[in-house]
Amino acid sequence: MEKLIIANKIFNSRLFLGTGKFGSNKMMRDAINASGTEMVTVALKRVDTNNQQDDLVNHIKGNHIMLLPNTSGVRNAKEAILAAQLAREALETNWLKLEIHPDPRYLLPDPIETLKAAEELAKMNFIILPYINADPVLCKRLEEVGTAAVMPLGSPIGSNNGLQTLAMLEIIIAQSNVPVIIDAGIGAPSHAVLAMEMGADAVLVNTAIAVAGMPEEMAIAFKLGVEAGRMAFEAKLGSKTIFANASSPLTSFLD
């Protein structure tokens, strides 16, 4: 399989994990290890930035696991920039999952504030992965201001509803010059397979693994799903058709 490259960093796995909602830090670590992921996102607000031995961070850290701090909780660009700076200092990384959702009910991202923040953060040399609605124009605008990837949602976060934004995701994937990571709403390995078969570069999964009856096993299921979907994409799936090939009433006279 082709390696995924984001901002010159090579990833062997196209599955990224979120770290919320697990029943314990141990369950989270086991799921991370089982998934084969090389990048996990962690909410800055959950980390005790004054504590070098923060329990959550300690359970994630590993030689091959990269931390992707996220700005969950901020409501506008100004707060996001402050959070980004704190995350860079506390977690010693300039990678950032930029998420600005002023709506605390559905956690839907604010496109205007996200674009504003991305523009500023890019100037400050952050490697930005923005969480956004599946808006193809916004994806191009973010790409233009210098984000390293785009992370459009499949359906509302935590909903497990799969790729409800399919038509828009297809356009985003078709016209993107940066990796497309489908984030939010992926509730079953089959959703991840579909995302990868469509040509998404990666998926980010949290709720479906964290609240599964057996998170570690579910992480393996997602790992396999992502790999299967990507292999199918690279092997060039046969195209679907609604046309019958047996007869050609309009063109048979040409034979």
Add this chain to the structure above:
Amino acid sequence: MKEGKFLDVFNNYNWDEISDNIYSKTEFDVEFALSKSKLNLDDFSALISPAAAPYLEVMAQRSRTTTLRRFGNTIQMYAPMYLSNECHNICTYCGFSFDNKIPRKTLSDEEILEEVRVIKSYGYDHILLVTGEANKHVDINYMIHAILLIRPYFSNISIEVQPLKLEEYQRLSEAGVYAVLVYQETYHSENYNDYHTKGKKSNFKYRLETPDRIGEAGIHKIGLGVLIGLEDWRTDSWFCAAHLNYLEKKYWQTKYSISFPRLRPAEGVTPPKVIMTDKELVQLISAYRIFNENVELSLSTREHSTFRDHAVRLGITSFSAGSKTDPGGYAHPNEALEQFEISDERSAQEIASMIKIQGYEAIWKDWEQIF
């Protein structure tokens, strides 16, 4: 933003009509409500009605799975800290009532920091500051001073005090307050003054419009609730849900939490007029969760330990533990100063262990002061 306050919405409702509607619900209405993914207030009426009693397990299961999907296997921990028990209101159910001859105390800076040290030693990072209503002793300046004093020690500060003016809420927001809790106690406007006989709290309308002012001030979270035991809990809870519905649409950037304190014994208070059983409390918790997937549901140490142990899996998202309801009570416990007796006396660590045994994780930090 649309003009108008909740009072305008509230005036369109009639307590007796709402109550009649709830009590006339049938099993058909309950099943219809449960068949929907997005419920309205009429569906909520069905779920809190007596007709829903046979569906308790079904409701509890749905509440659990919905909560798991939205909040995961986690319970947020917080500690209340009473800054003062001075109060100029006369409330028939409250241990701090003005006419209750108990020793009064307002914490000094040194005493506040003493409390902070004990609360921090339990592992807490989210704190709820509580006072009575006594503007001479505990005004907005005292509150701001206390908040700035404790701010270096906590990521998340909430406050439960008397209704304030818009500009005062703006000052609280600037000082770093995350949430403001103001319970209406009862939405029964005619009987409200039977319980709040004297003092500023006797102004029903001013209290009713308070969440609007908190929302306008841009506070991150508003806590709502009724005191269960005063009036019919089903009707009161319906009004609380209607209030939540209104606020969520108007102040859409704000988070909301709901509490359902059952009246507890306290020095010199009248006993509850209405008794809510444990089964009914489970029904209410489940109904709130099915009605609203995102609202935070909080359960305090007023509830007994068996109920709290089971509530972890029912839809509750935040817990207090090891609480003291007297000012200075963490460092120097003094039962004579309490607002109410707590029922679950286990320590924070004991509660965290109980949560862990149930496959959940106690969350101590989930906020950053810079937000």
